Amino acid sequence: MTDKPLVNKRGQTEQEYLRTYDASQFERPSVTVDMLIFTVVDEQEENYRKLSPKSLQILLVKRGEHPFLGQWALPGGFVSPRESLEDAAKRELFTETNIQNIYLEQLYTWGDVGRDPRMRVISTSYMALVDSSTLSLQAGDDADEAEWFRIEDKWLKETKTATENGTVTEKWLELRLVNAKEELSATIKITKTIANRIVQEKREIVDAGNIAFDHAKLIQYALERLRGKIEYTDIAFALMPELFTLSELQQVYEVILGKELLAAAFRRKVADKVLETNQYRKHAGHRPSKYYRFNPEWMEQS
Template structure:
């Protein structure tokens, strides 16, 4: 016979839950915010030259206070009847008409005062998508939804040795732009290391046109994308079903912000791709062999 457990007040779990008063604690609101990345071909005047790739981020223009008229990441409030992930998928669809894409949770943001309306905790997500399959439509509470080019640089860097470890400070400059709008921000990241204990903090030093603390989320997401592309197959979520190795290398280069040696790159991704018997048919270009993602590469 199963033992019935009682707490110090002599209540069973069922009795405790019947008497539980949820109003004893304040309830912060919970939101989701999504970083949606894609890579597109930039227009090229010389049709004989392969188009350059550009990394882009989807932003929505706020249609109401606070930060009305500024640009924010797609997102919204989590309801009491849905999981955080379901809320992210719902907001992604309703605000931007995007669904069925790769998505992973990034980080939880809970600074007091990050939202002037009330106490808000936000779970951020990163999504990667092939832009050719997307049909972006702004939701009811957004004035507009647009892709923005990304320029991301470290402008200051300092490391101070301390008695128990060190303090590393980096300042990042992020520019977002398209044919109509230009946004910018500076984010300072401080990492305090004492033995095996690491504390990291982020501060928005300057922000032009970016709502809330979303500049921090953008900086964090770009760093996560750059790190994960080195050891996972995450980049293939940005590719069409068939692609050339040169196109794939360009995607890696635009995310990492540096040129890669072709021979070394092809050795690195050799197990991740499968050669097909198809070739490109672009006018003005020499036909190139097409490849597809190898879904079994992790077992090799």
């Protein structure tokens, strides 16, 4: 006995419904992708006895077309109807910066109505932590320049108000992006509402500075997520050479987290993620330090 196909209230099978479906009855927004590419680099250190200080940096492109002509933005662009989001992200990153063959992790989807002055645009953002010394930047497509910017963030103030069902906490944060040629600054407000044990969080840009679209908000959110991921994943090891000292690894953690860590506590924290070797780092002005390597089986041990 053959089962009859299901029909809707108008007596249509799925095939009949799809043949007569009118896609124009709904306004269709455009879809874009934005890439947040982070790296940690060595800064100049005059005292050769110390490890070179490091800084966390993000890749930006200078827009060569309206809107926001001449302002700095995340690499990104529109998704074509015949490609996946991930394929679009890889294509746009390559055409705008010449970067390819890196792992991109989907971060968040942004859908505020007024985020693009041209039209209704929904954007999916991707994040990566890379070793910039292995990359060759070259601006292309509608990007006039592609540059790394050092990231600095600072909490400005915080207020907390009790409500009938919970609390409303408002925080203001300054985001600064700096390189040898330019300094960008934006102010972001984060509102966290707790009502009847339901938590909601909203981000809004108070002052975008010279950062295009709502990308200051995307950068702040990605930085927050990156700091969370470094605590429970092996993402930091994407920046490390095959052999490294624990002091070098600790510096990478500190620059991403934006705070100093106690050496003993840090070593306990990463103990399962590293393997001790019999080799030592020997360098003028430094005491010999033992080399370690990443333990690819650390997840199985935890």
